[in-house]
Amino acid sequence: MRTRAVLVALGAALMTYGAWLLLSRQDPGQWLEVGIWLGAGVVAHDAVISGVVIAVCLLGSRLVPPAWRAPAAIALVVWGALTIAAIPVLTRAGARADNPTLLDRPYLATWWAISAIVVVVVAVAGFVRSHRSRAGE
Amino acid sequence: MVSRPAAPTPDSFTSRLRSPAVAARVGVWLGLSFGICFVTGLVSHYAQLPSHPIPFPTSPSSGYRLTQGLHVISGVAAIPLLLVKLWSVLPKLFEAVPLRDPRRLLLTVLERGSIALLVAASIFQLATGVLNAAQWYPWLTFSFRTTHYALAWVAIGALLVHIAVKLPITRDVLLADIDATTHDRASATAPGALSRRALVRTSFAAAGVAVLATAGSTVPWLRQVSLFATRTGEGPGGVPINKSARAAGVVESASAPDWRLEVVVGGVATSWSYDDLRAIPQHTVDLPIACVEGWSAQGTWSGVRVSDLLRAAGATAGADVDVTSLQQAGAFRRTVLPANFAGDDRTLLALDLAGEPLSLDHGFPCRLIAPNRPGVLQTKWVSRLEVSA
Known part of the structure; x- marks a missing residue:
């Protein structure tokens, strides 16, 4: 119990310090934009990403045969997380004509190739698994 | 569900x-x-x-x-x-x-x-x-x-x-x-x-x-595996560039033939031309550029020791050094080189990278390179070192 109380007190102190840093080193116009970004991140996750994942899982549970579901779920997690982490390089929005050493890979083509490979791997795994489970019956 | x-x-x-x-x-x-x-x-x-x-x-x-x-x-x-x-x-x-x-x-x-x-x-x-x-x-x-x-x-x-x-x-x-x-x-x-x-x-x-x-x-x-890395690691001298000379607005001033490096100690300035810097003892170090953005690359840098320049200008060891770039704007136009970095033998004003004169984008005529420092503080296009002692 004492450990937890100390952790809560310490956590609250660090949060307060962070809030003070934010408020004291930025002006109100900047606070507003930070607030918008904080809120937008939560909405992007809680509404958009979560909504899409729920819809995909719902469709998957209706349309995807049982033997294919595990490979499809693994692919969704790995490929989906990789895609989200790669958004800044996939858009190449930070690329600059005067700096050829930045964002110097064919990111979008790579992403399409990876996506195609993921589809093939899921298809093969699903086919093998459904074949095996049928053979085991 | x-x-x-x-x-x-x-x-x-x-x-x-x-x-x-x-x-x-x-x-x-x-x-x-x-x-x-x-x-x-x-x-x-x-x-x-x-x-x-x-x-x-x-x-x-x-x-x-x-x-x-x-x-x-x-x-x-x-x-x-x-x-x-x-x-x-x-x-x-x-x-x-x-x-x-x-x-x-x-x-x-x-x-x-x-x-x-x-x-x-x-x-x-x-x-x-x-x-x-x-x-x-x-x-x-x-x-x-x-x-x-x-x-x-x-x-x-x-x-x-x-x-x-x-x-x-x-x-x-x-x-x-x-x-x-x-x-x-x-x-x-x-x-x-x-x-x-x-x-x-x-x-x-x-x-x-x-x-x-x-x-x-x-x-x-x-490098061969990281297909979504922000950089391949390629660049002039095998080192990528964070900010180009054009983006920094220094193309003209950095390539001007009358460029001089000022070393100011206690209000007294000594002035060095590019050839003057080439004429004093040169040193070579292997040091990384490690950027806050998370990319890094090792380079072989040659040039003059910052401590040699300061000593020649009459500075005593142990003082922080203000480093000024030709850049007219930007948060890191002027940086402080702490005394322990200024006194380190590996801290150079580099003139060469990988045996070739620095490219304009790497900080020609000369840039700071010091051990264990964030890339933003490895000031490029240096125009002035000052000890305010």
């Missing part, structure tokens, strides 16, 4: 994968990666301060390369972990608020408020971090560095509160079998596409894949 999408409650979510058993197992590693991010972030922030109450060490020369590489790598690893973690606890978002009992209401508001801050700050930190690494700044007003630093304290504080609140249940589910149902919601009984163990392993695999796909920016042997 959702029976009444119009008004979901926690009971609308029936998958047994959305469980404390999964959340705790993924959460431990997520918390660990946040801890690494926080500590390495503090190191980076401290390194960039203009003055250091406790001197920042000049050795090991690749120390900052390591800590900042770890910072970005652990941040990238946290993205898949955070996504799976939030997925596993999503039903909690729809829990009813106990409006009738004031004491429970207050506790609920405090707890869920701290969770809201934790989630918002976590997403903000990871999103702005990967955006900054790709030099994409879609925000209009706030400073990345100030905000990323301030919200790091908010995130880590909220994480400590969260750990404290969840400590008993976390301990219970981590000590029990992953498939134990003691702490499950009553509705969480539907088998998922995967077992719980497989989901946890998949989230670790996803973190590993995300790291492998990006870490080549700082880990040379991963």
